[in-house]
Amino acid sequence: MNEFFTFLVLSLFVVMSPGIDTALITKRTISDGRIDGYKMALGITTGSLVHTFAAAFGLSALLMQSAVAFEIVKYVGAIYLIYLGFSSFISRKKKATSAENQYNDEMKKSAFKQGLFSNILNPKVAMFFLTFLPQFVKTGENATQQLIIMGVIYTLLSISWFFIYVFFINYLREWLMSPKVQRIMDKATGLVLIGFGLKLALDKQH
Numbered sequence: 001m002n003e004f005f006t007f008l009v010l011s012l013f014v015v016m017s018p019g020i021d022t023a024l025i026t027k028r029t030i031s032d033g034r035i036d037g038y039k040m041a042l043g044i045t046t047g048s049l050v051h052t053f054a055a056a057f058g059l060s061a062l063l064m065q066s067a068v069a070f071e072i073v074k075y076v077g078a079i080y081l082i083y084l085g086f087s088s089f090i091s092r093k094k095k096a097t098s099a100e101n102q103y104n105d106e107m108k109k110s111a112f113k114q115g116l117f118s119n120i121l122n123p124k125v126a127m128f129f130l131t132f133l134p135q136f137v138k139t140g141e142n143a144t145q146q147l148i149i150m151g152v153i154y155t156l157l158s159i160s161w162f163f164i165y166v167f168f169i170n171y172l173r174e175w176l177m178s179p180k181v182q183r184i185m186d187k188a189t190g191l192v193l194i195g196f197g198l199k200l201a202l203d204k205q206h
Contacts, residue, residue: 007136011154014132015161020081020196024118025162026169027189028111034170036111041162043115045155048129050120052151055129056144077121078201084118085193089186124203 021044029037119125129151137146175181 003136003138007150008153008157010132011157012161014128015154015158020118020122020193021115021158021162022165023189023192023196024084024115025166027185028114029166029169030173030185032111033173034166037166037170038163039111040115041159041166043112043117044119045159045162046112047116047119047125048155048158049151051125051129052133052148052155054126055133056147056151074123074203075201077118077123078197080117080121081193081197082201084114085190085195085197087190089190 024044025037025040028040133147133150133154134143136150137143
């Protein structure tokens with residue numbers, strides 16, 4: 001019971017600490033509203049479930065043991081994050097044509113996928129689940145089942161925190177949507193994403 005409480009406390013700290021997920025959710029909520037923020041959060045946490053099952057059934061371990069597989073996933077994930085970062089610097093233009101409106105509709109539909117892919121394509125997330133969850137596995141019991149349960153709990157904590165975060169961020173949206181504030185936020189978020197992407201690409205496998 002003590003180990004489980006420790007797991008909950010540490011998980012909350014990890015979930016609430018600012019990072020790539022927070023940056024993506026903040027940008028999406030400010031630019032497209034609460035619903036898209038929720039969709040982004042659902043995509044990210046769905047990615048966490050994918051990593052949970054991958055870790056539980058040994059797929060993540062196989063990925064970490066294969067230098068080639070690790071490098072491929074690492075660089076794909078890094079390029080995607082850098083792409084998202086640079087896209088933040090592209091100025092928004094007035095929706096004057098039906099083509100632009102259609103583009104914006106497609107972007108809104110992609111909120112879930114954007115969150116999902118940004119999470120799945122980040123091997124550091126796989127490494128987190130491989131190194132963090134096993135610390136709380138009790139020996140002599142079904143390790144796979146324990147990993148899945150802890151992964152699901154972590155995911156539930158994540159989605160709860162992200163939904164609360166989006167809810168409050170949405171109230172500040174009108175102020176945050178002012179051109180001056182949005183330019184600053186877009187550039188700041190873009191720099192954060194590019195920074196994480198470069199860090200991911202340059203980090204060496206340990």
